[in-house]
Amino acid sequence: MRMYDIIDKKKYKKKLSDEEISFVVEGYTKGSIPDYQMAAFLMAVWCNGMDEEETLSLTMAMAHSGDMLDLSMIPGTKVDKHSTGGVGDKTTLSVGPIIASLGIPMAKMSGRGLGHTGGTIDKLDSIPGFSSDISDERFIEIVKTVGFCDAAQTKDLAPADKKIYALRDVTATVDDYSLIASSIMSKKIASGADAILLDVKCGNGAFMQDRESALKLAECMMNIGKLAGRKVNCMITDMNEPLGKTVGNSIEVIEAIDLLKYGFDSHKVDKRYSDIVLYVCRELVLMSDVFKDEKYNDMTEEERMNEAEILVRGAVDSGRALEKMKEFIAAEGGDSNVVNDESLLPEAEFKYEVTFDRDGFLEGVDTKEVGMASLILGAGRLKKEDDIDPAAGIRLLKHLGDEVKRGETFAYLYTNKKESIEEAKQRLLKAYRVSKESNSTKNVIIDILRQQ
Numbered sequence: 001m002r003m004y005d006i007i008d009k010k011k012y013k014k015k016l017s018d019e020e021i022s023f024v025v026e027g028y029t030k031g032s033i034p035d036y037q038m039a040a041f042l043m044a045v046w047c048n049g050m051d052e053e054e055t056l057s058l059t060m061a062m063a064h065s066g067d068m069l070d071l072s073m074i075p076g077t078k079v080d081k082h083s084t085g086g087v088g089d090k091t092t093l094s095v096g097p098i099i100a101s102l103g104i105p106m107a108k109m110s111g112r113g114l115g116h117t118g119g120t121i122d123k124l125d126s127i128p129g130f131s132s133d134i135s136d137e138r139f140i141e142i143v144k145t146v147g148f149c150d151a152a153q154t155k156d157l158a159p160a161d162k163k164i165y166a167l168r169d170v171t172a173t174v175d176d177y178s179l180i181a182s183s184i185m186s187k188k189i190a191s192g193a194d195a196i197l198l199d200v201k202c203g204n205g206a207f208m209q210d211r212e213s214a215l216k217l218a219e220c221m222m223n224i225g226k227l228a229g230r231k232v233n234c235m236i237t238d239m240n241e242p243l244g245k246t247v248g249n250s251i252e253v254i255e256a257i258d259l260l261k262y263g264f265d266s267h268k269v270d271k272r273y274s275d276i277v278l279y280v281c282r283e284l285v286l287m288s289d290v291f292k293d294e295k296y297n298d299m300t301e302e303e304r305m306n307e308a309e310i311l312v313r314g315a316v317d318s319g320r321a322l323e324k325m326k327e328f329i330a331a332e333g334g335d336s337n338v339v340n341d342e343s344l345l346p347e348a349e350f351k352y353e354v355t356f357d358r359d360g361f362l363e364g365v366d367t368k369e370v371g372m373a374s375l376i377l378g379a380g381r382l383k384k385e386d387d388i389d390p391a392a393g394i395r396l397l398k399h400l401g402d403e404v405k406r407g408e409t410f411a412y413l414y415t416n417k418k419e420s421i422e423e424a425k426q427r428l429l430k431a432y433r434v435s436k437e438s439n440s441t442k443n444v445i446i447d448i449l450r451q452q
Helices: 003-011 018-030 035-048 052-063 091-101 120-124 136-145 159-170 177-190 211-227 250-262 271-287 301-317 320-331 367-379 418-431
Strands: 079-083 106-110 148-152 195-202 231-238 246-248 350-355 360-365 393-396 409-415 432-435 445-449
Touching (some): 003 018, 018 035, 018 052, 035 159, 079 091, 091 106, 120 250, 195 211, 211 445, 246 367, 250 393, 271 445, 350 418, 360 367, 418 432
Parallel strands (some): 079 106, 079 195
Antiparallel strands (some): 393 409
16 A cells, blocks of 8 residues: 555545555554655545544554553443543543542543643642552552542553644644544543543533534544444533633642532532533443443433432532542542642642723633633643643632622632733733623533433
8 A cells, every 4th residue: 555545545535445544544653654645644634524434444543553451350331531621621530539439430541731721630740749640550450449540641542643633733634523533532442441421512612612513523423432332422511611610730629629528519619510520420320330230220211310410419428529539649649638638739829819990790701711811820831841830720700690890809810920920810801701781601511412
């Protein structure tokens, strides 16, 4: 086979075989196919698309380009969740301990933040002593003994995806459904979980801007999962404003712990955040082995959902999920005392109040700009090699639909770079629109899609 012929074939909208796609992925990963040919191939795919079989072939070729994690020695259905990225999304930090406390093994590998979106690994690494860089053997051991592990993706897991994504990023070929879906699913399949819940973010702070595009991506990934023999369900969730009260790293860890500490209905916990954690946990329970016992056979779907919610709430209300959080942190070398004493987490030297100069109601927000304001404070990175400040970030006191008054504190900025405060403040204020009338806010859960 020749790369030239494969590029030419896709250029004329012809279907590629499994062997041809494997040739491309293997050749580019090993370096025998140069960047300029791979760039031409990606643009041909972007222009002409791939069908279901081609997308599955691309996914599996990337998944098999490195190590395939074998979790078969862990009893039961192993679950995983993945978010397509957003601002203030710390969902995994609360979900993992809840699910593990219910006896459901959750094996997750996460990424670091880049641009306006935060990364789960950066949040976890803000915990003193915590190490997300662990071996596959240690990862499996923690899932087996603790029930939940979240580690940084190793360089040997789907290495083709890392290399191809870097090229997509500089060749304007990121926004293709087949390429997005295969990138996400190759890592999830290589990670070894049996059941995967995908949280597809939708809105101005997400990659998919509207419900239609989010549904299309979700359906594409669910189809890959089905063809690959994995159970994959999807949630479409709103990212037209930051999720929760915090945007950063250590302050998001605190918010995630607070949910486990105070419960879903506490006034100390943001409702949008508690809603999404509750729904994600409920779906993961439904995808697990919990309802395989014969005593649940006569239950309707609605009864199962209600029972799953009762189990999830019970895990938090009983304190079991909070204890599991401590166990999880300790297993990866972290100081589990942070659960009881948030002052052990990194704290910023400078704290700055942000106020509005007018009265009204929060009508809308450019969520991406909120993420960029946090990045300016030091909480994010523009390039993968950039350092981040775990203590930097933003605490929001208001949500869309809330009333704001002139001179009233609307948010707090945290940073160790005093010179960054003014720019971050101006970007944050410009991100929000204030109107004279209150508008009702949208539900954070837009759609739930379950594999048939």
